[in-house]
Amino acid sequence: MRTGDKYLPESDAHPPKVLPAVAAHAIAAYTESGDLVVDPMAGIGTTLVEAMRLDRMAIGVEYEPRWAALAMQNVEHAVNRGAPGFATVVNGDAREIEALVGRDVRRRASLVLASLPWNLGDSCCDSSAFVQVLSSCRTLLKPDGFLVIVANAGRGLGQAGDVAAVAVDAVLDAGFALHERCHLLLAPPDDEPMGCAADTPLVVARAGGPDDHSMENTGCGCGPDLRYNASSRRSA
Ligand SMILES: C[S@@+](CC[C@H](N)C(=O)[O-])C[C@H]1O[C@@H](n2cnc3c(N)ncnc32)[C@H](O)[C@@H]1O
Structure with missing residues (x-):
């Protein structure tokens, strides 16, 4: 997965x-070439390198x-290996992301x-900082942009339901509207036991409020339709 010299x-x-x-x-499912x-x-x-490899900023x-x-070193490494996009890294607290990246974004x-x-x-961890980070990102998104939360946290197949629910709560608390949920089922390499398979839930949201249905028919379309019913906030 992270082998080779990427x-x-x-x-x-x-x-x-x-x-x-x-x-x-x-990145491939929710953006196009040249997007930010x-x-x-x-x-x-990881996000930055994979975005560059797909010709995104x-x-x-x-x-x-x-x-x-x-x-930043991984970004420079990707440039040296010919990745067509470009990326930058800012060191700071993303709860103040607009101040860090500039209003131009x-x-x-x-x-x-x-x-x-x-x-x-x-139970020992407070999710409020994560919610604040997500909330601060709302102003950066285009009106038709997506927020995607990768919720697997390295857990194995069948163990991901709870973390997806935590991600859903955080997304809603940050003021986003749920859009859809995907599960990526990652097969292990041929020489690994099946126990290495992983279920990676992606929780996908839009910047609009809960009543914003303007883009209901978009999404990655890569699997069964698991879009949320916006009227039942956490039902899916
Ligand atoms: C789950 S890791 C992200 C891994 C990353 N997606 C990758 O694949 O390389 C979470 C990261 O968020 C950083 N972090 C935590 N709170 C932050 C904040 N308020 N602002 C910016 N970064 C934060 C942590 O230092 C940590 O490196």
Whole structure:
């Protein structure tokens, strides 16, 4: 998944990463060539690298200086390997994302792609910071843009239901309207046992409020129609 030399080896030190194939799927499904993708919690820059490889522009914000620096190195590595897009990384707190990236980015992003922090659903952790990050990203999205939350947190097949519900709650609390939910079923490599298979839920939302049905017929269309009924907020 992260083998080969797409990413610098130091990237392995960051534990809760998104699989590159998952980020690439979300970017390909919800944006087009040349579009802007934002990852407000960029980690080692998986979203940014995959966006560049698909000829998108990308901005990442990362709170930890060491991960922000590594994300920038992964971006430079992607440039050196011929990725057609480009990306930048800002070190800071994404709860103030507009102040960090500049007002020029307001309503320019086609996709905000974020992953659920691995421990958000645990009783010891308060989700309010994550909700604030998502909420602050609303002004960056185009009116027809998407917010996609990767909710697997590295859990195995059949263990992902709870984290998807946590992601749904965070998205709604941040003022987004649910759009659809996809499950990516990742097969293990041939030489790995089936226990390595993973269910990766993607929770997809729009910037409009709960009554905004203007784009109901869009989406990745890559599987059965699991779109939310907006009148029953958390039913799906
Ligand atoms: C689950 S990891 C993201 C991994 C990333 N998607 C990847 O695949 O490389 C979450 C990241 O969010 C960062 N983070 C947490 N709170 C943040 C905040 N308020 N602003 C920006 N980054 C934050 C953490 O330092 C961590 O690197």
